[in-house]
Amino acid sequence: MAEVKPASEALDAALALLAAGEVVAIPTETVYGLAGDATNGQAVARIFEAKGRPRFNPLIAHVASMAMAEKIAVFDPLSARLAEQFWPGPLTLVLPLREAFGIHPLVTAGLDTIALRMPRGFASGLIEKLGRPLAAPSANRSGRVSATTAAAVAEDLGDRIRLVVDGGPTPVGVESTIVKVEGGKPRLLRPGGVTVDEIEQAAGMPVERYGGAVIEAPGMMLSHYAPGASVRLGVAQVRPGEALLAFGPIRAANAGNAVALRNLSGRGDLREAAANLFSYLKELDRHGATTIAVEPIPADGLGEAINDRLRRAAAPRDTEMTTD
Numbered sequence: 316m317a318e319v320k321p322a323s324e325a326l327d328a329a330l331a332l333l334a335a336g337e338v339v340a341i342p343t344e345t346v347y348g349l350a351g352d353a354t355n356g357q358a359v360a361r362i363f364e365a366k367g368r369p370r371f372n373p374l375i376a377h378v379a380s381m382a383m384a385e386k387i388a389v390f391d392p393l394s395a396r397l398a399e400q401f402w403p404g405p406l407t408l409v410l411p412l413r414e415a416f417g418i419h420p421l422v423t424a425g426l427d428t429i430a431l432r433m434p435r436g437f438a439s440g441l442i443e444k445l446g447r448p449l450a451a452p453s454a455n456r457s458g459r460v461s462a463t464t465a466a467a468v469a470e471d472l473g474d475r476i477r478l479v480v481d482g483g484p485t486p487v488g489v490e491s492t493i494v495k496v497e498g499g500k501p502r503l504l505r506p507g508g509v510t511v512d513e514i515e516q517a518a519g520m521p522v523e524r525y526g527g528a529v530i531e532a533p534g535m536m537l538s539h540y541a542p543g544a545s546v547r548l549g550v551a552q553v554r555p556g557e558a559l560l561a562f563g564p565i566r567a568a569n570a571g572n573a574v575a576l577r578n579l580s581g582r583g584d585l586r587e588a589a590a591n592l593f594s595y596l597k598e599l600d601r602h603g604a605t606t607i608a609v610e611p612i613p614a615d616g617l618g619e620a621i622n623d624r625l626r627r628a629a630a631p632r633d634t635e636m637t638t639d
């Protein structure tokens with residue numbers, strides 16, 4: 316079972332775990348977050364594993380300073396103004412990603428944008444000390460409500476993680492508001508702790524919403540996920556001209572003829588496979604093969620999310636279906 320430690324005594328223990336690529340539940344002003352080093356693929360894979368999330372939806376990266384934020388993403392003038400007004404606080408901004416910083420692609424689900432937020436309190440000090448951004452979705456099992464107390468986190472995830480930092484009940488109690496500036500205009504991707512009125516005041520213009528409907532996971536449009544090559548799943552035999560995305564120690568027939576090969580995990584480890592998934596798909600896509608053949612991947616644990624991602628990649632191109 317996870318140890319529950321008061322925030323005043325937990326900084327060193329949390330730092331040590333995060334530096335070792337482990338995950339830690341931490342308080343933020345909105346809800347508790349399940350945090351891992353956003354530059355470490357195995358740590359990010361552990362987040363999905365602990366939550367039991369059946370999908371790799373993109374996560375929010377938490378920063379401690381504007382200097383850190385500007386190294387990770389590109390700020391347009393309006394986003395910069397919103398950050399100045401609401402950070403630290405319950406506002407998340409979706410911004411173009413600077414790949415050179417080294418945010419792991421599992422954080423962004425392979426997108427070229429990133430959701431950034433600067434939290435208050437314990438989380439902020441922790442990120443500053445670590446010197447790296449923390450990826451942190453809400454600290455609850457997939458399908459359950461977000462946790463606003465350390466006790467709720469421990470009840471939900473206590474058997475899956477080592478440390479819950481207790482900062483008391485979270486003051487805001489709902490997740491951050493997510494805004495993306497497009498063409499100089501603010502768009503609401505998720506309502507949350509900062510009100511639309513407050514954002515409109517700061518922006519000096521109305522906030523647009525996606526068709527009036529709340530899209531729970533706006534990064535999840537199928538079209539965002541399609542590589543250039545078509546994708547063939549569950550292959551037992553590689554066809555001429557195909558690139559091969561392998562898994563485990565045993566190869567599909569004719570694997571030697573593949574125009575390119577990447578193995579998600581030679582030892583068949585799903586956590587390692589999850590951490591490699593987005594970069595390997597991109598790498599194979601760059602080889603210009605018309606088809607990426609994918610070996611079967613077990614459906615248990617993180618395999619569910621890996622298979623979900625691969626099914627999206629294999630789906631017909633122009634589908635405009637959302638997935639959550």
Ligand code: TXA
Pocket residue numbers: 343345346347348349372373374375407409423426428429430432451452453454489490491492493504505531532533534535
């Ligand atoms: O208050 C919060 O925001 C909490 C605390 C822990 O900070 N975190 C949180 O994270 O709610 P999570 O992972 O549950 O929600 C992340 C949301 C998802 O709806 C996701 O689709 C969206 O952010 N998102 C992340 N990256 C995105 C991107 N590049 N484009 C569009 N949406 C993105």
Ligand code: MG
Pocket residue numbers: 452453461
């Ligand atoms: Mg959540």
